[in-house]
Amino acid sequence: MALARTLRKHVEPVVFCAQVASAFFDTGLQMVVKQRCENATSPPDPHKEQNAIANFYMTFNMLAKFIPIIPALLLAQFGDRGYRKVPIVVPLLGYTVSRALLLFVVLLEWRIEVMYAAPVIHGLSGGFSSYWAGIMALVSVSTSEEDRSICIMRTELVYGLAGFIGSLASGHLFQLYTVGMKQGVLLAVMSVALYVFCLLYAVFILQVNRITLERPERRESSSSGIITYSSQDKIIIILLFASGILYDVAVAGGVEILSVYVLKPPLEWSATEVGYGNAAGSLIFITSFLGVKLFTRFTLSDTSMIMIGMVSFMFGIYLMTFVTTTAMYYIARFVMLFALIPMPTIRSLLSKQVRGTSYGMTFICLQLSFRLASLATTPMYTKIYQSTLDTFPGFVFILSSIITFFSLIPVSVVGCRTARQDNYERIQGN
Template sequence: MAVLRSLRKHIEPIVFCAQVASSFFDTGLQMVVKQRSETSTNSTSQDEQNNITNFYMTFNMLIKFVPIVPALVLARYGDMGYRKLPIVVPLIGYFVSRALLLFVILLEWRVEVMYAAPVIHGLCGGFSSYWAGVMALVSVSTNEEERSLRIMRMELVYGFAGFLGSLASGHLFQLYTVRLKQGVVLSGISVMLYFFCLVYSIFVVHMNHPTVSSDRQEPPDCSGIIHHDARDLTNIVLLFTSGILYDVAVSGGVEILSVYVLKEPLHWSATEVGYGNAAGSVIFITSFLGVKVFTKLSLSDASMIMIGMISFVSGMYFMTFVTTTAMYFLARSLTLFALIPMPTIRSLLSKQVQGTSYGMTFILLQLSFRLASLATTPMYTKIYQATLDSFPGFVFTLSSIITFLSLIPISIVGCRTARQNSYERIEGN
């Protein structure tokens, strides 16, 4: 009974299992799209790359566009006290949409059927609602001093699950029998894990429904959604700007990277794809350790964000010139702290608003990423297709440039925060 009571207070099992399932799905979809592209065309490698990138462009744009209104509605209900709702409803969408890949493999449906997956998932709030709900729940249960590390710890669970899932996914994809086609085992396990998450979230996890967080230590002169201090509003705008630019650079570069490794000279198999995805998940672990070390060194949140951005700039620029698998993993190793910026930006934002607005603040940030990506996804895709013969790694240089631009607003926030803290210390004395 004591174990059950403990489990009822934690959502880490949901985050862990859902991310393992997501890793299985990502690898499975990547390999199915590659296989169908190879069998449906007798043309050149460039035509196959165009087919794959066009599929993912449409798929990713649906992921980003469809959830906008449902996610806002769920965030509103979450801030009204129903903290469980923005997590449970997207898990329903995950379960139903991920089952489509299983049917595509089993029944040999056209791969275009998978366009329905982001639509179904998006109508249930999508990842935007799910992750914003998780972050809101973590924020209302921690004080400001512990929040950055607590949010980073949740990211660690997410990343460690992705690492393990990605390592196993390539091997599981290749398991098949006379009756079961390649990929059925992988997709089947993914669907079962989502079903477990759904059942666990509905029947095991217990979440209180406070309209105001009792743990949130608000300054006595704060009221409304935003603190009544012009510097706070300015900081919010700067944090949103920096976060959007960084997300554009990361999502655009990583989306193309998943296609880049399928072509020559890398030309990865399912196993190598799994290892590559696992390498991407290692940064969750190294970023968490980085936050712990930097916190002990008393570095500010803004300083940690800039370290993470510089880490991503160096890794992505090196990725421009990758021609072997060894070089790929070396480039990935340079991005050890690349995950630090986003959770730390969320932590800084939560310190600018009241607890009753966490859900809406996080969902607006998440949706701003999605809206920006509606333009950048086709932009990255078309640039990659145009430079495929001459300079296929150019998109990674582009990601480096955009990341460098995202350093500007966060450095301003760092300066403003330092001045504000200095002023408060003087005033307090």
């Protein structure tokens, strides 16, 4: 009973099961798309297959990023009015319905273009933007400012562990034959079943535990003696948004192409190897969490931890440029061991700059800014990859490394400003 009461106050069971379901879906979709593109190319032509797969994912990802914009903003407003579960429950409903489409595509042999309806359905229900912003807002209102960075990173850890487990199992589950001797049916069924569990848990079990006190407005005295609101927060917020957008563009663009890159020679991964590769990516959540614990013990600032994570990804994605074997792929992934530190830490810093009643809107604006930026970068990365496929297919990873370097600039400015501000407050206090 005590364990049940404790779980009711935690969102981690939803995060864990939903990410396992997502890992099942991602591997299943990746392999089904590969199979359909291979069957559509006669005689077999790896170049045409890669172009077809890249074009599918470009359209799929563009829809996933564009459709949720208005619904996510509306759901964030509901969340900030006190209905914190709404931005989580509604997207889970959309995920449940949209993920069922993969089952019908495999079972009834529908055309793969039917899957374009999946991002439309879950996009109209808020999509990942609303879901993850809702999770972050719920965690933020349930923690103090001192513990927030580690709590948000712990949620990311649960997310990563779920992705690791789901990815490891997904490749094997995909190859199991069930109804009509079709691959992928069991995987799709389990994905939908897990989303149904998450939806029921969020609606009937999950409780919102608010312990965050309202953050007082920062004020400063002008030369005339009139007390005015400080502009410090606005500048820091803008810089954090700029750094987060640039970093997300670098990571999302590189990882999206990576899922296509591993399907072509010389790697040419099978379903099992795809699952293992996705699991290796999920391990970064674990190493990033341990990194935050370690760096916090050495009293490193949030901005320092962000920059360490960005440098980790910058070098790792650069090494991915020259990957020609599976062993080299895992070495490049290992270099990215702290790559997940920046985004949760940026969210933590943002939450410390706004009132608790604005968490939902702040986080959804951050998520949507990522989506809007990627509307341009997704086709850009895809077209660059396709144009360099015969000459230098790893060029897009160098591009990600360069963009990551530029994302370091705004956050380093934030570090300088907050250091001066903290020093000023200590002197004033003395």
